[in-house]
Amino acid sequence: MNYFSSDFKLGILGGGQLGKMLLFDTRKFDIQTYVLDPSDEAPCKIACNHFFQGDLMDFDTVYNFGKKVDVLTFEIELVNLDALLKLEDEGLPVYPSPKTLKLIQNKGIQKDFYTQHNIPTAPYTRFENLQDLKSAINNQQSVIQMPFVWKCTEYGYDGNGVKVVRKATDLDELPNVECIAEAMIPFKNELAVIVCRNPSGEIKTYPVVEMEFHPEANQVEYVICPARIDEEVAKKARAIALNVSQQFNHVGLLAVEMFQTENDEILVNEVAPRPHNSGHYSIEASYTSQFENHLRAILNLPLGNTDSKAAGIMVNLVGSEGYSGQVIYENIEKILEWDGVTPHIYGKKQTRPFRKMGHVTIVNKDVNEARKIAEQVKNTIKVIC
Amino acid sequence: MNYFSSDFKLGILGGGQLGKMLLFDTRKFDIQTYVLDPSDEAPCKIACNHFFQGDLMDFDTVYNFGKKVDVLTFEIELVNLDALLKLEDEGLPVYPSPKTLKLIQNKGIQKDFYTQHNIPTAPYTRFENLQDLKSAINNQQSVIQMPFVWKCTEYGYDGNGVKVVRKATDLDELPNVECIAEAMIPFKNELAVIVCRNPSGEIKTYPVVEMEFHPEANQVEYVICPARIDEEVAKKARAIALNVSQQFNHVGLLAVEMFQTENDEILVNEVAPRPHNSGHYSIEASYTSQFENHLRAILNLPLGNTDSKAAGIMVNLVGSEGYSGQVIYENIEKILEWDGVTPHIYGKKQTRPFRKMGHVTIVNKDVNEARKIAEQVKNTIKVIC
Numbered sequence: 001m002n003y004f005s006s007d008f009k010l011g012i013l014g015g016g017q018l019g020k021m022l023l024f025d026t027r028k029f030d031i032q033t034y035v036l037d038p039s040d041e042a043p044c045k046i047a048c049n050h051f052f053q054g055d056l057m058d059f060d061t062v063y064n065f066g067k068k069v070d071v072l073t074f075e076i077e078l079v080n081l082d083a084l085l086k087l088e089d090e091g092l093p094v095y096p097s098p099k100t101l102k103l104i105q106n107k108g109i110q111k112d113f114y115t116q117h118n119i120p121t122a123p124y125t126r127f128e129n130l131q132d133l134k135s136a137i138n139n140q141q142s143v144i145q146m147p148f149v150w151k152c153t154e155y156g157y158d159g160n161g162v163k164v165v166r167k168a169t170d171l172d173e174l175p176n177v178e179c180i181a182e183a184m185i186p187f188k189n190e191l192a193v194i195v196c197r198n199p200s201g202e203i204k205t206y207p208v209v210e211m212e213f214h215p216e217a218n219q220v221e222y223v224i225c226p227a228r229i230d231e232e233v234a235k236k237a238r239a240i241a242l243n244v245s246q247q248f249n250h251v252g253l254l255a256v257e258m259f260q261t262e263n264d265e266i267l268v269n270e271v272a273p274r275p276h277n278s279g280h281y282s283i284e285a286s287y288t289s290q291f292e293n294h295l296r297a298i299l300n301l302p303l304g305n306t307d308s309k310a311a312g313i314m315v316n317l318v319g320s321e322g323y324s325g326q327v328i329y330e331n332i333e334k335i336l337e338w339d340g341v342t343p344h345i346y347g348k349k350q351t352r353p354f355r356k357m358g359h360v361t362i363v364n365k366d367v368n369e370a371r372k373i374a375e376q377v378k379n380t381i382k383v384i385c
Numbered sequence: 386m387n388y389f390s391s392d393f394k395l396g397i398l399g400g401g402q403l404g405k406m407l408l409f410d411t412r413k414f415d416i417q418t419y420v421l422d423p424s425d426e427a428p429c430k431i432a433c434n435h436f437f438q439g440d441l442m443d444f445d446t447v448y449n450f451g452k453k454v455d456v457l458t459f460e461i462e463l464v465n466l467d468a469l470l471k472l473e474d475e476g477l478p479v480y481p482s483p484k485t486l487k488l489i490q491n492k493g494i495q496k497d498f499y500t501q502h503n504i505p506t507a508p509y510t511r512f513e514n515l516q517d518l519k520s521a522i523n524n525q526q527s528v529i530q531m532p533f534v535w536k537c538t539e540y541g542y543d544g545n546g547v548k549v550v551r552k553a554t555d556l557d558e559l560p561n562v563e564c565i566a567e568a569m570i571p572f573k574n575e576l577a578v579i580v581c582r583n584p585s586g587e588i589k590t591y592p593v594v595e596m597e598f599h600p601e602a603n604q605v606e607y608v609i610c611p612a613r614i615d616e617e618v619a620k621k622a623r624a625i626a627l628n629v630s631q632q633f634n635h636v637g638l639l640a641v642e643m644f645q646t647e648n649d650e651i652l653v654n655e656v657a658p659r660p661h662n663s664g665h666y667s668i669e670a671s672y673t674s675q676f677e678n679h680l681r682a683i684l685n686l687p688l689g690n691t692d693s694k695a696a697g698i699m700v701n702l703v704g705s706e707g708y709s710g711q712v713i714y715e716n717i718e719k720i721l722e723w724d725g726v727t728p729h730i731y732g733k734k735q736t737r738p739f740r741k742m743g744h745v746t747i748v749n750k751d752v753n754e755a756r757k758i759a760e761q762v763k764n765t766i767k768v769i770c
Contacts, residue, residue, distance in 0.1 A: 004714045004730050024409055027432060030730040047412060047432040287725045287748060302722040309694040309748065329389045337687040340672045345389050345415040363672060363694065 003299055005030045010299075011069030013056055014076035015042030017346040017356070018275045021283065022075060023047040025292045031299075036065045043347040059083045066092055073252060073298050075274055077105055078155060095199070095251040095298040096273040103248065104273055108153040108180050114268055117247045120240065121268045122259070123183040126153070130176040137168070144181040153178045185267060187259040191227055192278035193241035195254045196293040199300045204293070205241055206286065206306045208234045209278050211257075222374055223314040225281050226367065229260065237266050244268060253294045255279060277316070277359075284342055284361045285312025310340075311367035313374040317343070317358040317383050319351035325385035327351040329358075335377045340364050343381075357383050388684055390415045395684075396454030398441055399461035400427030402731040402741070403660045406668065407460060408432040410677045416684075421450045428732040444468045451477055458637065458683050460659055462490055463540060480584070480636040480683040481658040488633065489658055493538040493565050499653055502632045505625065506653045507644070508568040511538070515561040522553070529566040538563045570652060572644040576612055577663035578626035579675055580639045581691070583682040590626055591675065591691045593619045594663050596642075599703075599739075607759055608699040610666050611752065614645065622651050629653060638679045640664060662701070662744075669727055669746045670697025695725075696752035698759040702728070702743040702768050704736035710770035712736040714743075720762045725749050728766075742768050 002008065010026060012019050015037030023044060026033045035048040038055055045051050054061035056076065062083035066072050072087065072094045084098035103113050114121040125144055127133040133150075146168075152161035152175065164184065165171060190211040197203040210227035211220050227234060241256040248254065248271075255276030257269040279290035288296075288304025296303050317329070327349060335341050340363040348357055360377050364370035387393065395411060397404050400422030408429060411418045420433040423440055430436050435453075439446040441461065447468035451457050457472060457479045469483035488498050499506040510529055512518040518535075531553075537546040537560065549569065550556060575596040582588040595612035596605050612619060626641040633639065633656075640661030642654040664675035673681075673689025681688055702714070712734060720726050725748040733742055745762050749755035 002713060004717055004728075005712050005732060005734055020412070023432075024412070027405070027409070027732075028727075028729055030732040046434060047408075049431060288727075292727070296721065301718055304721070304727075305724040327390050328387060332389060333686055336681065336689070339690040342413075342673075342677075342689075343389075344413055347390060347412075347415040349390055 001299075003029065003031050003301075006032070008032060009034055009069040009071075011036070011065060011072040012044070012048070013062065013065070013072070013074035013079045015039070015044030015048070015051070016075060017043050017358075018075035019044040020047065020346065021280075021344075022275060022291045022294060025289070025295045028292075029295070031295070034065070034069050036061070041349065056080065063087060066094070071095065071298060073294075077101060077273065081105065093199075093298075096254075097249075097251065100248045100250055100273060104271060106153045106178075107151050107270065108178065110270060111180060111182075113247075114244075119244055119247065119268050120266060122185050124180045126178075126180050128178055130171070130174055130179065133179060133181060134171055136181075137171070144183055147184050149182040149184050150174055151180050151182060153180060185259060185261055187261050187267075188264075189227065189229060189260040190269070191229070191237050191258045191260055191266070192223075192276070193238055193256050193258070194276060194279045194282075194290055195241050195245040195250070195256060196252070196290070196297045196303055196306070197245050197250055197254070198297040198303060199251050202303050203242065203245060204303045204306045205238045206279060206282065206290065207308060208237045209281070211278060220277055220316055221378070222371075223278050223281055224367065224371065225285060225308060225312045228367065230264070233260060233264050233266070240266050240268065244271060248273075252297050253279070253290055277314075280344070280359050281312035281314045281361055282306075283344075284340075284363045285310055310363045310365050311370045313362045313367070313370045315360045315362070315374050315378050316356060317345075317360060317381065319353050319355040319357055319383050321353045323384045324352050325350060327357060328384050330382040330384050331380045335360065335381050338362075338373050338376065340370070341373065341377060351383050351385050386684075388414065388416050388686075391417070393417060394419055394454040394456075396421070396451060396457040397429070397433070398447065398450070398457070398459035398464045400424070400429030400433070400436070401460060402428050402729075402743075403460035404429040405432065405731065406665075406729070407660060407676045407679065410674070410680045413677075414680070416680070419450070419454050421446070426734065441465065448472060451479070456480065456683060458679075462486060462658065466490065478584075478683075481639075482634075482636060485633045485635055485658060489656060491538045491563075492536050492655065493563065495655060496565060496567075498632075499629075504629055504632065504653050505651060507570050509565045511563075511565050513563055515556070515559055515564065518564060518566060519556055521566075522556070529568055532569050534567040534569055535559055536565050536567060538565060570644055570646055572646050572652075573649075574612065574614060574645040575654070576614070576622050576643045576645055576651070577608075577661070578623055578641050578643070579661060579664045579667075580626050580630040580635070580641060581637065581675070581678040581682045581688055582630050582635055582639070583688060584636050584685045587688050588627065588630060589678070589688045589691045590623045591664060591667065591671065592693060593622045594666070596663060605662055605701055606763070607756075608663050608666055609752065609756065610670060610693060610697045613752065615649070618645060618649050618651070625651050625653065629656060633658075637682050638664070638675055662699075665729070665744050666697030666699045666746055666748075667691075668729075669725075669748045670695055695748045695750050696755045698747045698752070698755045700745045700747070700759050700763050701741060702730075702745060702766065704738050704740040704742055704768050706738045708769045709737050710735060712742060713769050715767040715769050716765045720745065720766050723747075723758050723761065725755070726758065726762060736768050736770050
């Protein structure tokens with residue numbers, strides 16, 4: 001199959017920042033792209049070959065879009081599954097497979113999958129709705145004791161749909177939706193490993209990264225590659241991530257988020273079947289970025305080298321609290337003075353508190369030096385309006 | 386000045402592959418771009434914000450385009466100088482300055498500039514036309530003895546407009562245009578140094594690269610960074626390049642091509658006031674690519690680190706002899722199997738013998754290992770139809 005400067009058409013569902021960064025590589029390879037997104041101001045609107053505005057959850061919109069392309073992928077999980085399943089049944093290569101997506105979209109089903117495949121994960125109980133959870137707790141039926149982590153099973157992201165329940169009254173603030181109650185495991189580190197796999201079964205893992213979260217927003221604040229952990233723990237984390245990808249029979253990128261417990265156990269938290277925030281550092285730090293490897297994987301091309309050229313740290317640029325409106329990146333000129341600092345501005349014109357507006361990568365031969373610069377960056381640049 | 390996700394407008398004259406690669410960085414920073422190019426199929430047509438089709442040598446077209454933007458730059462020297470001069474006089478920042486471009490566009494004037502500023506360059510004589518050259522040679526008036534290098538002073542590029550004259554009859558094959566006759570200096574290496582400088586006068590040089598040319602086509606075949614030369618010679622080359630940029634009072638990128646003579650003298654061959662083929666390796670190998678630094682320079686932002694994360698080698702992808710038509714990149718899947726190999730496909734749908742269709746970068750910790758892989762790449766991938 002000839003993809004390069006040909007009539008081949010790659011379809012991408014979702015036109016946000018992940019799609020935008022993927023388009024850098026489709027442009028680099030001159031691969032023709034079709035993008036579908038609900039917003040007329042989607043970051044992908046330019047740099048794709050053909051942009052379509054439409055609802056990603058609408059069956060007909062997604063199905064008809066899929067009929068226009070030769071291979072279909074997505075940069076967001078919230079897409080119409082039935083349309084993807086029908087397109088796949090009709091012979092369209094859809095990567096990752098909607099059958100995998102179905103196992104991942106619902107966190108309850110995802111957790112059950114780990115249990116069924118002996119993949120280590122925190123103990124949990126599934127509940128149809130808030131009422132069932134409440135009565136289970138009142139009658140001490142749940143294996144879960146307070147404090148525990150409440151997660152809605154669907155449509156949660158970036159901390160939405162995840163809450164720590166410490167006392168009975170916390171339950172009253174939760175929405176009445178399907179959910180899981182997960183044991184709160186004390187952990188040393190939150191880690192992530194990105195796995196890429198192509199239809200031929202070639203599979204590679206990126207190095208283990210270490211994540212630091214923003215206390216309130218529960219959004220990743222720093223992603224550090226390589227993670228500053230023991231080699232043995234890193235090996236274990238990569239092996240578990242590899243296994244998860246193989247069990248899902250996954251094609252494309254799979255970002256596997258994990259906890260490193262106090263006694264160095266690795267527990268799988270959740271996965272994302274697409275390019276991931278924890279892999280943005282790879283654009284500057286890796287021999288092959290996660291986006292190029294996603295593209296290589298879904299086109300069944302040989303996978304690129306996932307090793308790093310240097311240490312990389314990513315700082316998310318999120319809207320500062322108390323600012324909503326036309327975005328201004330205060331002190332961005334200042335951070336450009338420092339070695340190995342590269343801002344990525346996603347192109348959203350309006351900022352809101354904690355909205356993901358961009359990220360900054362810091363690359364350095366020495367991870368500790370990179371961490372120092374990353375802290376300076378975080379304390380200097382401000383997303384205001 | 387707020388460039389990022391703002392209403393600021395950057396104008397780019399020329400929409401070829403250099404512009405296309407520059408647009409990766411304007412997209413990364415979300416800087417609004419206007420591009421003017423004569424071709425409706427220009428590689429820049431997508432990924433810029435506003436594309437205009439028009440003649441770059443036409444005064445009104447260039448002038449009116451310039452009136453739409455806040456800062457103007459170019460990715461090709463063959464643009465209407467008078468329009469740029471008028472726009473600059475009217476207060477539009479045009480980088481590089483048309484005053485510099487005027488000194489560079491004509492190779493005769495460029496050579497005189499080196500002589501006037503004591504910049505080492507090969508001996509030469511200027512001629513109004515071919516007739517003057519012929520008679521000078523017949524009357525032994527020229528300081529230049531055969532064999533010598535004939536160069537037309539204008540509109541020559543990629544080997545067009547450059548010929549070696551070995552005997553009198555060779556002269557009959559030359560066009561009757563303004564030209565220079567340059568002494569043929571035996572040299573060890575062709576080197577290049579890219580300098581970037583911003584309006585505040587901050588200035589940085591990239592490492593010295595070594596160039597290998599295709600014997601017939603006189604196009605660069607490999608660009609090797611770092612050049613495998615003595616540290617002393619490299620220092621001298623960087624110092625000379627720095628001086629050239631300062632003498633031109635240049636803003637933006639200046640690619641300085643040089644000869645390393647048998648006795649390790651450095652002679653300036655010619656310069657290009659823009660991102661350059663000899664700097665493409667920097668996209669993967671440098672902390673800051675030449676394109677990002679060009680953007681930083683013309684916007685008077687701090688310049689990025691020009692050091693390398695790893696050794697980088699670039700192989701040009703030019704159309705194979707005997708093939709003209711709809712392009713096919715034969716064996717591109719094969720070269721993707723090797724570590725640190727990244728193809729860049731410019732997006733030209735039609736191939737012709739020796740047409741620049743793309744390039745491949747090979748990045749490796751070890752320059753000699755990279756060189757081996759580069760040779761494999763060159764012998765494997767073929768641009769056919």
